[in-house]
Amino acid sequence: MKFLSKLTAVCLILLSSAGLAGELEKNNKELVLNALAKVFDAQKTELIETYYHPQYIQHSPEVKDGVDGLSEAITQMRENEITPAREVVRVVAQDNLVATQSRVTIGEHTMIVGDLFRVQDGKIIEHWDASQIETSKSKTANGNSMIDGGGNPNADVSEADLARNKEMATDFFAKGIAGDVATLKSLFGEEYIQHNPQVPNGIEPILGFFKNSDGKLSNVTVHQAVSEGDLTFALVEYADWGNAVIEIVRHDDEGKIVEHWDIVQEIPKDFSHENGMF
Numbered sequence: 001m002k003f004l005s006k007l008t009a010v011c012l013i014l015l016s017s018a019g020l021a022g023e024l025e026k027n028n029k030e031l032v033l034n035a036l037a038k039v040f041d042a043q044k045t046e047l048i049e050t051y052y053h054p055q056y057i058q059h060s061p062e063v064k065d066g067v068d069g070l071s072e073a074i075t076q077m078r079e080n081e082i083t084p085a086r087e088v089v090r091v092v093a094q095d096n097l098v099a100t101q102s103r104v105t106i107g108e109h110t111m112i113v114g115d116l117f118r119v120q121d122g123k124i125i126e127h128w129d130a131s132q133i134e135t136s137k138s139k140t141a142n143g144n145s146m147i148d149g150g151g152n153p154n155a156d157v158s159e160a161d162l163a164r165n166k167e168m169a170t171d172f173f174a175k176g177i178a179g180d181v182a183t184l185k186s187l188f189g190e191e192y193i194q195h196n197p198q199v200p201n202g203i204e205p206i207l208g209f210f211k212n213s214d215g216k217l218s219n220v221t222v223h224q225a226v227s228e229g230d231l232t233f234a235l236v237e238y239a240d241w242g243n244a245v246i247e248i249v250r251h252d253d254e255g256k257i258v259e260h261w262d263i264v265q266e267i268p269k270d271f272s273h274e275n276g277m278f
Contacts, residue, residue, distance in 0.1 A: 025093035025228070028119045032098040033088065035124055036115070041086050043078045045071045053125035058273055060129050065273035082106055089147045090248065092228035094162070096120065099226045099233035101248060101261065103134065103147055110134045112146045114246025114263040116224055116235050128224070128235055128277065130246045130265040135197035142194045142201045149193060149259055151250045155229035162227045164255045169232035170222045172257055173247055178220040181210055189256035196262050223278045237278055242267050244277040 035051035038044055048067050058065045063073045077083075083106070090101040098117045103110060111131045118126035137145040157165070168187055176184030184206070194201045219239035226233045234247045244267050250259035267277055 025095070025098075027122075028096065028098050028117075029091055029093045031119060031122070032093075032100065032115075032117050032124065033091065035117075036086060036088070036100070036102075039070075040074065041084050043074050043083070045074050048074075051124055053120055053123040055125060057126040057275060059127060059275050059277050061268045061271045061277060063272055065275060069272070090151055090153065090231065090233075092153045092226050092231050092233055094226045094228055097224060097226045099246075101147065101233075101246070101263070104131075112263050114233070114248070116226070116233065116246070130235075130244050130263045130277075132263045132265060140195075140197040141199055142197075144193065144195050144201070146195055146197055146261065149195060149250070149261070151229070151231045151248075151259070153229035153231055157229055161255065165230075165232050165251045166225050166227040168251070168255045168257065169227070169234055169247075169249050170225055172249065173234060173236050174220050174222050179210060181207065187257050189252040189254070189258035191258050193250075193259040195260060196264075221278075235278065237267075 031051060039047050039051055048071055052067050052070065054067065056065075056067045056070065058069055063069050085105045087103040088100055089103065092099050096119045098119065100113075100115045100117075102113045102115070104113050105111075110133070112134050113131045114129060116128040117124050132146075134146055137143070137148075140146070171183055172187045176187055185203075188203050192201065192203045192206075194205070199205050219237075221237040221239070222234050223237060224235040230251045232249050232251065236245045236247050237243075238245060244265050246263040248261040249257045252258045265277075
């Protein structure tokens with residue numbers, strides 16, 4: 001009986017911890033979405049201190065570091081009558097990280113943007129991003145848009161499966177896309193839906209890339225990864241290509257990769273700060 005009592009107590013603690021973690025991630029999502037809408041898009045610099053930590057760290061190349069840099073960038077946009085219109089397509093949270101995929105239109109220009117935020121003490125303390133000019137659906141190699149498709153961050157997935165999904169996604173980028181074809185093949189599900197505008201649907205086009213290369217792409221680093229539901233977002237550095245990429249994949253029930261989106265940005269030579277993109 002004592003053993004059963006202890007086991008019950010442990011189970012209750014684990015359930016309570018999971019509930020608290022879920023509530024924290026929900027709050028972090030709300031914080032980030034409000035910051036994007038009310039501070040950046042609505043250009044209300046007076047709300048920066050409400051959503052952003054005093055020690056805010058910036059990795060976006062063109063924005064100066066800190067809350068002062070953020071304020072300056074927003075002020076310049078407002079003064080130049082640059083008003084972004086944002087459609088948040090996907091948002092996931094895990095622990096203290098929140099990642100979003102959005103379509104952002106400014107005037108005649110439309111970008112697909114991936115943002116990654118780190119939250120501390122209830123405020124945003126660090127930010128990474130990558131952006132890419134949108135290719136219209138009619139011009140993609142796969143007939144898909146850069147943002148449509150599946151993915152359910154609210155899917156009921158166990159902590160063990162989330163850890164598995166994150167590991168498989170990390171292996172997919174750091175090993176598979178780096179040229180380990182055997183690993184790459186083992187990570188694909190029965191279907192593979194592609195949203196990179198230059199790549200057709202299916203597994204064969206990806207494997208075909210390595211037929212015309214030496215099969216090795218060194219210096220691939222997954223810097224951050226966030227898994228929720230059946231989605232994983234990752235910030236990946238492809239040093240040999242000189243790209244920073246927000247990678248997004250959808251997993252099947254076994255954790256295999258069945259759908260892929262990416263946002264590819266060339267790493268610039270010049271930054272407005274000393275933090276780099278990673």
